[in-house]
Amino acid sequence: MYDQREKAQRDYEWAISGAREEGREEGERLGIEKGKLAGKIQLLEDLLGGAPTPDSELQSRDIDTLTTALENLQNRLRNRPT
Numbered sequence: 001m002y003d004q005r006e007k008a009q010r011d012y013e014w015a016i017s018g019a020r021e022e023g024r025e026e027g028e029r030l031g032i033e034k035g036k037l038a039g040k041i042q043l044l045e046d047l048l049g050g051a052p053t054p055d056s057e058l059q060s061r062d063i064d065t066l067t068t069a070l071e072n073l074q075n076r077l078r079n080r081p082t
Contacts, residue, residue, distance in 0.1 A: 034059060037066040044073035048080070 038059065042052035058066065 030063065034061075034063060034066060037063065037070055041066065041070050041073060044070070044077055048073065048076060 038053075038055060041058060042055075045052045061069075
């Protein structure tokens with residue numbers, strides 16, 4: 001019984017450790033993706049003559065919102081009069 005309990009405890013700790021690592025990796029991936037989107041948004045805002053949105057504000061938005069904002073800015077840039 002002791003060995004079974006020890007094995008169960010090790011398995012549990014291994015599963016928790018794996019879940020934490022997956023969470024860290026996902027967080028890093030999302031952080032990098034959000035950073036890239038934020039940089040593109042700020043560049044397009046600058047090219048369009050507006051004030052770039054602060055980093056803190058962009059980082060507080062979710063990826064879907066950032067993607068939509070980027071698409072809108074890209075469309076504005078494409079459709080602006082030359």
